[in-house]
Amino acid sequence: MSGLLPDSSNPVEYIQHHLVNLSVGEGFWAFNFDTLLISWLLGGAIVYVGYRVGRNLSIERPSGMQNILEAVLEFVDDLVRSVLGKGHTMIGTLAMTVFLWVLLMNTMDLIPVDLIPWLAGLLGAEHFRAVPTADPQAPLGMALLVFVLMLYYNIRIKGFYQYMMEFLTHPFGIWLFPINFVMKLIEELAKPLSLGLRLFGNLFAGELGFLLVALLPFWVQPVPGTIWSLFHLLVVVLQAFIFMVLTVMYLALAHMGHEEH
């Protein structure tokens, strides 16, 4: 059955169909081809444009894309400086990449929900989810890298001993160290989870909203579709921004001493 989408007369089937990834492989060793493909295309676009712009930067008269990228970079750099007190290449680069990439991935949500799955269907794919950030694996994967870097910087800046002491003494002092340890562990684990799930949740809800709109009769669709698109445009930018800010915050906190935050 190539290119045939389920009829919208059966809402449950329609929605369920749209929420299955184009997956290759079985169990843990499977990977979602659609999520990775779209995120690679978008990431590749960023790198390609970045390469084109970065190769011939103009000091005297910047134009077009250079202005945009400069503005994003300075915005991110200002944020890092205001949180950390000084510039930081690694955090800045990660934050800039996150912002641009997540923004583009979120924007995929504004493309009509049936268009890309339909095109993929023409090529023989039964399922295709075009919004990588509405697939929990993508945001959580990115959050996981942030988490790993957090651990790395915590240990590198504070030292393993100092970091462990934070675990044992943090909220209540050394005598309640088992409670401290559990609470700190939850606190640290909650960071990447909330970071990834927040983005996923917002985008998933957005996608679901579009799917519900798509279930309406075609002559009703324009009004709720437009309203939801406008609202979602806000969510798209806001969530990219929040993901970026939290990435900066978490990594910056890993750089600060216990008494500083």
Add this chain to the structure above:
Amino acid sequence: MNLTLFGQLASFALFSYLVYRFLWDPITDMLEERRKRVADGLAAAERGQRERELAEKHAREVLHGAKEQANEIIANAQRRADEIVEGAKDDARIEGERIISAARSEIEQQMNLAREGLRREVVALAIEGAEHVLKRKIDAKTNNEVLEKLAAQL
């Protein structure tokens, strides 16, 4: 949860590195360079401003000096002119006085000469009159002394 998670993690790391390599690093360097250029430009502008002020001050001083010098020269010239005029006046007065005194002595000489001549004529007339009166010839030689005395009295 499957490999997608780790695929995305790796992609994130890779793209971040590429963004660092192609965007962050060059743009940061470029911004630094631009900042430096702007700072240099401002510094140069300030230096130019200061140099202009110095030059203006110098020009004012030169102008002032030139004015003073000119005034001095004019005053000198005035004084010199006055001196020349005064000198000329003196010269003229001395010359005039000389001319007048020369004329006076000329007049005196002429008067003396005329007086002398007159005297001689008076003497001659007197002698002639005396001759006529005395009807006798008076030897001019013998009575010369008397005649001289008479002439001196005139």
